[in-house]
Amino acid sequence: MLDGNPSKEDIKKARQLIEDLQLAExxxxxxxxxxxxxxxxxxxxxxxxxxxxxxxxxxxLAVIVSASGKPIGYYRGEAGN
Structure with missing residues (x-):
């Protein structure tokens, strides 16, 4: 879902998946x-x-940021050597 340049919908789906996995945990x-x-x-x-x-x-490392009243944010950092 987060490969390349994901759409806002893909980011929202990834966030929901994380929340679902946390509940399952x-x-x-x-x-x-x-x-x-x-x-x-x-x-x-x-x-x-x-x-x-x-x-x-x-x-x-990928980071999704969800703040009240703001668009969902997505940041990615490449692994260093």
Missing amino acids: LDNFFRQACLDANVAKIDQIDRSATVIYPIILPER
Whole structure:
């Protein structure tokens, strides 16, 4: 999803996938589904919050930044030698 120059939709899909994987990790840790999870967007809770999603890929680091009232941001850094 994040190869080349991803579209805003691809970045949003990647962010949703990260959040889904985090919930699955919690379910696995507690050995049951977190059925009582209250799903809410961060800007509904705190209008000044920014969420940073670091993604470690084999050849680079990708970062998705989601801030209330601002377009989703995407940054990538290439692996150094």
